[in-house]
Every structure is written in structure tokens, then in C-alpha cells.
Amino acid sequence: MRPIQISKTGTGTTAWVPLNYCDPNFLVGLGLTVSGTITTDVEHTFDNVQDSAVTPIAFKHSTLTAKNANADGNYTVPVRAVRLNNTAGTGTSTLTIIQGGM
Numbered sequence: 001m002r003p004i005q006i007s008k009t010g011t012g013t014t015a016w017v018p019l020n021y022c023d024p025n026f027l028v029g030l031g032l033t034v035s036g037t038i039t040t041d042v043e044h045t046f047d048n049v050q051d052s053a054v055t056p057i058a059f060k061h062s063t064l065t066a067k068n069a070n071a072d073g074n075y076t077v078p079v080r081a082v083r084l085n086n087t088a089g090t091g092t093s094t095l096t097i098i099q100g101g102m
Contacts, residue, residue: 006084007094008040014084016049016056019099021078027100028075030061030082034068036091041065044079056081067093 006014019028030042042064047056061082064073068089075082084095 004097005094006097007092008084008086009092010038010090011086011088013043013086014095016045016081016083017097018049018081019075019079019097021080023078023099025100026076026078028079028082029096029098029100030064030073030075031096031098032064032067032071032073033094033096034070034091035093037068037089038086038091038093039066039068039088040093041067041085041087042073042082042095043085044075044082046080049081058083058085 008014042061043058045056
């Protein structure tokens with residue numbers, strides 16, 4: 001998968017970014033950059049975000065929560081999709097997602 005960048009200015013969430021959860025070598029690198037005074041969470045779901053009949057349940061990443069400075073993290077077990085959730089402040093958060101594997 002090519003690197004994907006998503007950004008959110010102000011509070012609220014981005015669209016979900018689906019990942020290849022079926023890859024037997026599931027590895028995802030996450031790079032979070034923050035500008036301004038925004039507080040953001042990286043969230044994931046185990047639900048099918050491509051099914052319009054499903055309302056995905058969001059879970060917070062274990063270490064990329066309530067961030068207001070640049071940070072990085074990863075997923076080593078499969079999740080179906082990720083997104084940003086800016087919870088407070090003003091500014092912009094940007095998430096770079098790189099999925100490795102076969």
C-alpha cells in the first residue's frame with residue numbers, strides 16, 4: 001500500500017481509511033503531526049466501513065490518544081480502518097499511514 005495522508009483542521013473526525021486486514025503480515029506504521037493547539041486521537045475499528053448499513057465502533061489507539069505534539073505508533077494486529085478524531089482546540093492534525101506486508 002502506498003503511504004496515505006489524512007488531515008483534519010478543527011474538531012471532528014476524518015473519513016475512515018480502510019486497511020488490508022487480511023494480509024498475513026499485517027504491519028501498519030503511523031506518523032502523526034500536529035500544528036496549532038489541537039488535541040487529537042488516532043482511532044481504529046473492527047467493523048466494515050465500506051458497508052453503509054454498518055455504523056463503525058471506534059476504539060482509541062493505545063498510545064496515540066490526546067496528542068498535541070508529533071508522535072508515531074503502529075498496529076501489529078489487524079484492524080479494518082483508521083481515522084483521526086480532533087477532540088479540542090484549533091489547528092490541524094495529519095496522519096501518515098504506511099501498511100507493509102506482502
